Amino acid sequence: MITKEREDYLKAIYHLQKDESPVRTTTIAREMGVKPASVTGAIQRMAEHGFLDYQERKGVTLTEEGRRIALEVIRHHRLIELYLIEALGYSWDEVHDEAERLEHAVSPLFIERIAAALGHPTIDPHGAPIPTADGEIPPLSRDKLSEAKPGTVGTIARVNDQDPELLRYLADMDIRPGMQVTVLEVKPFGGPVHIQVNDATHAVGLQAAENIYLKASDD
Ligand SMILES: [Zn+2]
Numbered sequence: 001m002i003t004k005e006r007e008d009y010l011k012a013i014y015h016l017q018k019d020e021s022p023v024r025t026t027t028i029a030r031e032m033g034v035k036p037a038s039v040t041g042a043i044q045r046m047a048e049h050g051f052l053d054y055q056e057r058k059g060v061t062l063t064e065e066g067r068r069i070a071l072e073v074i075r076h077h078r079l080i081e082l083y084l085i086e087a088l089g090y091s092w093d094e095v096h097d098e099a100e101r102l103e104h105a106v107s108p109l110f111i112e113r114i115a116a117a118l119g120h121p122t123i124d125p126h127g128a129p130i131p132t133a134d135g136e137i138p139p140l141s142r143d144k145l146s147e148a149k150p151g152t153v154g155t156i157a158r159v160n161d162q163d164p165e166l167l168r169y170l171a172d173m174d175i176r177p178g179m180q181v182t183v184l185e186v187k188p189f190g191g192p193v194h195i196q197v198n199d200a201t202h203a204v205g206l207q208a209a210e211n212i213y214l215k216a217s218d219d
Contacts, residue, residue: 004104006046007073008032013052013062014070018142022059071131076103076111078124078131081161083114085125092125093167126167127158127177127213143216145183145193146209152183153217156197160211170212173202181214 012031016023025043029036047054051066062070080099084090090098106114112133115121124130131137141157156179159170170176175197184201185194192203204212
């Protein structure tokens with residue numbers, strides 16, 4: 001049986017698998033803010049249900065079924081975030097926590113109605129791709145602004161959506177996904193990244209720059 005807790009595990013493992021595969025239980029525990037012992041218990045039961053493969057001392061990988069469920073929850077999350085902004089007037093820093101709750105509760109019909117009402121969007125408000133109903137998802141940009149070289153020209157692909165304060169900081173500078181950006185200067189020793197967006201220049205703090213992802217222009 002799939003529960004809210006299991007959906008959260010599958011979603012977390014789906015994201016963590018991009019950096020580490022198999023994903024160690026200690027990594028999952030850190031990500032989810034729970035004790036490693038409770039992670040082991042939960043994933044053993046989920047392995048019995050066929051949602052993931054668990055190798056002791058190595059870690060877990062999602063099965064096809066586990067991946068399907070993770071992408072379904074991510075589809076819910078991203079569509080709900082967009083709907084809250086487009087239809088209910090939320091700002092982009094208010095929607096993540098709301099979507100964390102609602103993503104588990106909505107029915108397939110409800111989510112397809114939302115998708116249709118929004119014109120079947122492919123990108124969420126923070127620039128992340130929305131998985132299709134068939135579980136297709138384009139690759140995520142992994143190029144951090146903090147690691148960009150001066151002279152890089154591209155667009156802001158996405159920003160991490162989990163910290164409302166960061167999102168307000170970016171909104172104040174009018175930095176959003178889809179915008180053209182030129183990297184002017186990267187200060188050493190944790191200093192800011194200087195960028196140009198439209199006609200304005202900004203010094204973006206390193207901590208913020210680590211949460212902004214670029215798509216470099218093809219040249
Ligand atoms: Zn979110």
